[in-house]
Each structure stands twice: as C-alpha cells, then as structure tokens.
Amino acid sequence: MELIELENICKSYRIGEMSVPVLKNISIRIGRGEYVALMGASGSGKSTLMNILGCLDRPTSGKYYLEGEEVGSLDGDSRAKIRNRKIGFVFQSFNLLPRTSALDNVIMPLAYTNASLSGREAKARAVEILKRVGLADRMDHHPSQLSGGQQQRVAIARALVNRPPVLFADEPTGNLDSKTSVEVMKMFEELNGEGITIILVTHSAEVARCAKRTIQIRDGEIIRGIFGQEEEAS
Amino acid sequence: MTLGSTVVSSVRALGRNPTRALLTTLGIVIGIGAVITMMEIGNGSAAAMKKNLESMGANTLVVIPGTPRMPGGVSQGQGSAVSLTPDDCEAIRRDCLNISAVAPVVNAAGLQFVFAGSNWTPRQVVGSTPEYFEIRNWQVETGRLFTQEEVESRARVCVIGSSLVKEVFGGENPVGTTIRLRNVSFTVVGVLKTKGANMMGMDEDDVVVAPWTTIRLRITGLKSGSATNTTSSASTSPSALYPGTGVAFFPEQAENLEADTLLVPRFTQVDQIMVSAIRPEMVGAAQMEMTALLRDRHKLGPDDDNDFWVRNTAEFMATLSSTTTLMSNLLLVVALISLIVGGVGIMNIMLVSVTERTREIGLRMAVGARSRDILQQFLTESIILCAIGGIVGILLGHGAALMVNIHLKWPIESSPAVVVAAFLVSASVGIIFGFYPAWKASRLDPIEALRYE
Numbered sequence: 292m293e294l295i296e297l298e299n300i301c302k303s304y305r306i307g308e309m310s311v312p313v314l315k316n317i318s319i320r321i322g323r324g325e326y327v328a329l330m331g332a333s334g335s336g337k338s339t340l341m342n343i344l345g346c347l348d349r350p351t352s353g354k355y356y357l358e359g360e361e362v363g364s365l366d367g368d369s370r371a372k373i374r375n376r377k378i379g380f381v382f383q384s385f386n387l388l389p390r391t392s393a394l395d396n397v398i399m400p401l402a403y404t405n406a407s408l409s410g411r412e413a414k415a416r417a418v419e420i421l422k423r424v425g426l427a428d429r430m431d432h433h434p435s436q437l438s439g440g441q442q443q444r445v446a447i448a449r450a451l452v453n454r455p456p457v458l459f460a461d462e463p464t465g466n467l468d469s470k471t472s473v474e475v476m477k478m479f480e481e482l483n484g485e486g487i488t489i490i491l492v493t494h495s496a497e498v499a500r501c502a503k504r505t506i507q508i509r510d511g512e513i514i515r516g517i518f519g520q521e522e523e524a525s
Numbered sequence: 526m527t528l529g530s531t532v533v534s535s536v537r538a539l540g541r542n543p544t545r546a547l548l549t550t551l552g553i554v555i556g557i558g559a560v561i562t563m564m565e566i567g568n569g570s571a572a573a574m575k576k577n578l579e580s581m582g583a584n585t586l587v588v589i590p591g592t593p594r595m596p597g598g599v600s601q602g603q604g605s606a607v608s609l610t611p612d613d614c615e616a617i618r619r620d621c622l623n624i625s626a627v628a629p630v631v632n633a634a635g636l637q638f639v640f641a642g643s644n645w646t647p648r649q650v651v652g653s654t655p656e657y658f659e660i661r662n663w664q665v666e667t668g669r670l671f672t673q674e675e676v677e678s679r680a681r682v683c684v685i686g687s688s689l690v691k692e693v694f695g696g697e698n699p700v701g702t703t704i705r706l707r708n709v710s711f712t713v714v715g716v717l718k719t720k721g722a723n724m725m726g727m728d729e730d731d732v733v734v735a736p737w738t739t740i741r742l743r744i745t746g747l748k749s750g751s752a753t754n755t756t757s758s759a760s761t762s763p764s765a766l767y768p769g770t771g772v773a774f775f776p777e778q779a780e781n782l783e784a785d786t787l788l789v790p791r792f793t794q795v796d797q798i799m800v801s802a803i804r805p806e807m808v809g810a811a812q813m814e815m816t817a818l819l820r821d822r823h824k825l826g827p828d829d830d831n832d833f834w835v836r837n838t839a840e841f842m843a844t845l846s847s848t849t850t851l852m853s854n855l856l857l858v859v860a861l862i863s864l865i866v867g868g869v870g871i872m873n874i875m876l877v878s879v880t881e882r883t884r885e886i887g888l889r890m891a892v893g894a895r896s897r898d899i900l901q902q903f904l905t906e907s908i909i910l911c912a913i914g915g916i917v918g919i920l921l922g923h924g925a926a927l928m929v930n931i932h933l934k935w936p937i938e939s940s941p942a943v944v945v946a947a948f949l950v951s952a953s954v955g956i957i958f959g960f961y962p963a964w965k966a967s968r969l970d971p972i973e974a975l976r977y978e
Contacts, residue, residue: 342972345891347890347891347971347972347975348972367895367896368895368896368897371890371893371894371895371898372893372895374890374891374892374893375892375893376893380891380892382888382975384884386884386885386887386888386975388885388888389541390541391537391541395537399534399889399892400892400893402527402530402531402534403889403892403893403894403895403898404893449892450892453893
C-alpha cells in the first residue's frame with residue numbers, strides 16, 4: 292500500500308457557462324519516506340494538485356487514496372480531520388499567528404485533535420518538536436521577534452506537531468534569502484531522513500534539486516516523474 | 526475543539542488587541558451599567574414604598590365619606606359628606622366575612638397638646654378603638670394601649686407617638702402624666718413604637734390616639750350633617766352602640782315614635798372606617814363586600830353613586846408608584862436601545878476582525894479546524910467580549926447606584942436576579958450580534974482564505 296495514490300484525478304473550474312479543466316487525468320503514486328518536488332510554472336495546475344493532495348480541495352472526478360483510505364470524496368469535516376491527523380502544511384508566508392509565542396503557535400493544531408491531550412502533554416510535545424527544529428531557546432518569542440528562517444522553522448514544527456506521515460511545503464523558501472533557504476532545505480532533508488514523506492511545491496529548479504524525485508506538471512498534465520526514480524532508471 | 530481550549534484561544538485572540546476589545550465592549554458596558562443603575566434605583570424606591578405600605582398594614586382598607594353632588598352635578602370636596610356612622614362600622618364587623626378588624630376613626634387636627642410649660646401641635650389627633658392599632662400593625666413601646674371599656678366610657682386617656690415624647694417630654698417617660706388637648710385633660714397611658722415617615726414623607730410618630738368617643742364627644746363635637754338623607758338609621762348615640770355603659774344623652778326613643786320619625790340628622794358620625802382584611806389577597810373581596818353592604822345600608826339605588834369611597838393601600842401605592850414605574854421603564858427602554866447599539870458595534874468590529882484574520886482562519890482550517898470550530902471560536906470571542914462588558918457594566922452600574930445612594934440619599938436595592946439577568950442579556954447580545962460574523966468566518970474557503978492578502 293502506497294502512502295498516496297491518485298487515480299485519474301480531474302479537476303475543472305466553472306467560469307460562467309464554461310468548464311475550464313485544470314487537472315487532466317492525473318495518476319501518481321508516492322511511497323512512504325519519499326521526498327518529492329512538485330514543479331511547474333504558474334498556471335500549470337500544481338497549486339490545484341497540491342490543494343487536492345492536501346485535502347483542502349476535492350477533485351471533480353477520480354480517486355485519491357491516502358494511506359489506503361479514499362479521501363477525495365469526503366465531506367468538509369472529515370477532510371478537516373484528515374488534515375489534522377495525517378497532513379502537515381508549511382506555507383510560503385509562514386502564516387504564524389501574530390503576537391502569539393512560538394510555543395503557542397506550535398500547540399495550536401493540537402486544539403483541533405479529537406483525542407485531545409492535556410495541556411501539559413500538548414506543551415511537552417510542542418517543546419520537543421521546537422527543540423528538534425533548533426528553537427529551544429526561542430519558544431517564548433513572538434513571530435515579529437524571529438527571523439524569517441526561524442519563523443519558517445516554527446511553521447515546520449507546527450506542521451509536525453501531530454506527527455503526520457506527510458508534509459506539504461508550498462514554496463517554503465519563497466520568502467527567505469538564500470542562506471536561510473539552505474538552512475530550511477537542510478531541515479527538510481533531515482526530516483526526510485527520519486522517515487517523513489515530504490512533498491515540496493516549487494517553481495525553482497534549485498530547490499527541486501534537493502528532492503529525490505521531481506514531478507513536473509504542465510497544463511494540468513504530468514510530463515515527468517510519474518514513476519519513482521528507481522522505475523525511471525530501469 | 527473542546528470548550529476550554531476554545532475559550533483560551535478566544536481570550537488570547539482578544540488579548541492580541543486589547544484596546545480594540547475595550548472600545549468594542551464599551552457600548553455593552555454603558556448599556557448594562559445604565560440598566561443596573563435604573564433597576565437598583567427603581568427597586569430601591571419600590572422597596573421603600575413597600576416597606577411603608579407594610580408598616581401601614583398591607584391588608585388595610587379605608588372607607589371614607591364620598592363627594593356629594595350638588596343639584597346640577599357640581600361635586601363638592603372629598604370628605605365633605607357626612608355619611609359614615611359607627612353603626613356602619615358595626616355592620617361591617619357583623620356582616621362582612623373577609624374582615625378581621627374594623628375601627629372607626631375620628632380625626633381632629635390642629636389641636637394644641639399642652640404638658641406643663643411646653644406645648645406642641647401634633648400632626649394628627651386620632652380617635653379610634655383598640656382595633657385601630659391592630660389594623661395599623663402598631664405596638665406599644667411603654668405603658669399600654671387604651672381598652673374597649675375606656676372607649677365605651679369615653680375615658681380621657683391617650684397613647685402618644687414617639688415624636689411627641691421627644692418634643693414635649695424631652696425623652697422622659699410620659700406614662701401616667703396628665704396632658705391637655707383643647708382644655709380637656711388626658712392621662713397618657715402608653716407610648717407607641719416608632720414608625721418613621723410615611724410614603725408622603727410625613728412623620729407618623731407625631732400623633733395622639735385616644736378613644737374616638739372621647740375625641741368626638743368631648744373635643745370635636747359633631748359635624749352638622751350635609752347630604753345625609755341617604756342614611757338608614759336615624760341616629761346613634763354611644764349609649765345605644767355600647768348599651769349598659771356610659772351616660773345616655775337622651776331618653777330612649779319609643780319604638781313607635783322611632784317609626785314615625787323620618788331621617789333625623791345623624792347624631793354621631795365618623796370620619797373614616799379602617800378595616801383590615803383577613804389576608805392581603807382578600808382585600809378585593811372585602812372591598813366588594815363592604816361596598817355592597819354600605820350601599821344597602823345607605824339605601825342607594827342602582828343608579829346612585831356611592832356616597833363613600835373604599836380605598837385600599839395597594840391602590841394607594843399603585844397610584845404613587847405608577848409615575849416611578851413609568852419613568853424607570855422609559856429609562857430601561859433607553860438603556861436597552863443603547864444595548865442594541867452596543868451590539869451593533871460588536872457585530873461591526875467582529876466583521877472587521879474576521880476580514881482581518883482571514884489568513885488565520887484559513888490556517889486554522891488547514892491544520893484541521895472544522896467550520897463548526899471556527900464558528901464556535903468567533904462566537905465565543907463575541908460572547909466573552911459582551912460578558913466582560915456585562916460584568917464591568919454591572920460593577921459600574923452598581924457603583925453609580927451607590928453614588929446616588931450616598932450623595933442623593935435615594936434608596937437603592939440590588940437584587941441577584943437583576944444581576945444575573947443583566948449578565949444573561951449581555952451574553953445574549955454577544956450571541957445575537959456575534960453570530961453573523963462568526964457564520965461568515967466559518968463559511969470561508971480555506972484555499973481562498975490562505976491566499977488572502
């Protein structure tokens with residue numbers, strides 16, 4: 292059983308009377324522990340694909356299996372639950388809560404977890420993860436007191452706090468300078484080394500090079516990387 | 526999301542912008558504060574009135590003579606008629622079922638009260654029977670009340686109010702001393718307990734109470750009857766009323782003579798009849814009973830107006846309090862309008878806040894918040910805002926009422942029910958006016974919200 296399996300995913304938006312296809316029959320498989328870069332120019336459909344993969348959006352047709360569970364046709368609340376438990380998001384613009392400490396930012400997703408941990412357990416878990424991303428000494432700082440790289444690391448910690456099997460990063464280095472970009476990319480590599488599946492959305496070839504596998508998408512179709520690297524090599 | 530963590534995150538969200546939260550809730554603070562102040566002052570005056578009423582006796586009824594009409598329909602002043610007799614009083618005692626005590630009352634005002642070298646004009650000189658004290662719920666402080674025998678024998682005894690003790694006797698015990706009222710000497714047999722001011726602000730303790738027979742026959746004399754042709758019994762002397770005691774003023778009238786004599790002007794009349802009903806809720810029944818009885822006794826036809834009035838203390842209070850009630854209701858309406866205005870302010874700011882925090886909403890949805898959670902969070906925020914506003918308003922309102930109490934000496938009364946109601950109203954304002962913004966927030970699309978600039 293693969294971690295992610297897409298079968299003939301189509302997505303189209305209605306603009307007035309017309310239906311505009313954005314994704315055309317996409318089928319891919321992503322295994323556990325992979326480090327995938329999703330590349331494409333703007334308007335290619337990569338954001339839409341990422342939204343579907345991240346359970347933020349539903350495909351018009353086709354099937355999406357996440358850990359063997361069909362999630363493409365779930366309703367909003369069930370998808371919210373999936374996002375909470377199985378998916379971590381890292382955004383280009385960090386999206387941290389302003390005037391809220393790094394620690395509280397990391398704890399935030401735990402509030403939406405059903406089997407809610409006690410306050411102390413939640414805090415302990417957040418502290419542990421912040422240590423892991425190297426921010427043990429910055430836990431009480433507000434986002435405005437942190438550098439861009441530190442903010443992004445807080446965001447990564449937040450994405451990981453529920454121990455999801457897969458992490459989506461949407462242009463994670465888009466707002467960072469090259470030095471901190473390297474830092475953040477290194478962090479992803481480390482996390483991948485620990486077994487977390489990472490799916491990186493980017494239009495930068497340099498960033499994509501860090502990934503072990505690149506899926507390129509153009510005009511709603513995958514033009515490269517449908518299969519894993521091993522299969523391509525053979 | 527659990528309620529506890531919703532509350533915590535709502536408080537944090539509000540704490541991120543404390544000035545705004547404060548200004549937003551100011552409308553609620555002012556509205557609730559106004560409501561609380563109004564209610565406390567209104568309740569205070571109502572309670573003061575009720576206390577006065579109870580000191581008067583809550584189940585008391587007073588029968589007073591009516592306002593006779595001149596031929597042509599011109600009404601004369603109240604009390605100008607002489608239509609109540611001691612016989613009426615006895616008939617009420619005998620025939621009315623809902624009555625526990627009846628006392629005739631004779632008033633004599635403007636009399637000089639003389640003791641040794643000092644004199645004083647009591648506000649009221651009342652002539653009645655011992656039942657008067659029962660009806661008015663008035664006990665004796667020192668000495669004793671006068672007795673029914675003393676009423677029957679027209680004894681020159683009196684009980685006096687505490688103000689007189691202070692003014693005339695300089696606080697000394699007056700029991701046993703002899704005083705004079707219009708050159709009639711009386712022995713003071715008792716001092717009444719202090720009652721304080723009545724609801725008109727008049728001193729109730731500035732009073733002399735003596736047997737009505739003594740006052741009527743030895744001091745005031747008899748009023749010449751006007752418009753008395755409705756009465757049934759021609760005349761009553763105290764000796765007829767209380768046979769076997771006292772002195773007969775006139776020889777007994779033979780029965781046939783009595784039948785031949787039509788409507789001789791009344792000999793004795795009383796100024797009021799005070800009645801107490803057996804229970805406060807029987808006041809209405811007692812009033813109806815007495816009206817029917819007196820109409821019958823006064824031989825009034827179905828079309829005739831009553832030649833007497835029956836007043837009960839509840840009516841009296843209703844008249845007094847209606848103005849106050851109207852005023853406080855009007856102010857309450859104004860306060861409620863200000864609450865609505867405050868609620869609109871809350872809604873406005875919550876809408877701004879939802880727009881401002883679109884990305885936060887998107888993020889929360891992305892990490893697993895259901896739309897229900899978002900709705901809950903924003904609703905909780907506005908409820909907390911309003912509840913805090915309500916609490917501050919309750920405190921401020923109570924403070925304002927206290928200031929009024931201290932500086933203007935108005936009576937106030939705070940009641941837990943009003944406080945709870947005010948709190949619930951403010952929380953409801955939060956729910957009502959916070960719902961739309963919260964609903965709007967919960968309907969956001971996470972993808973759009975995350976992308977919102």
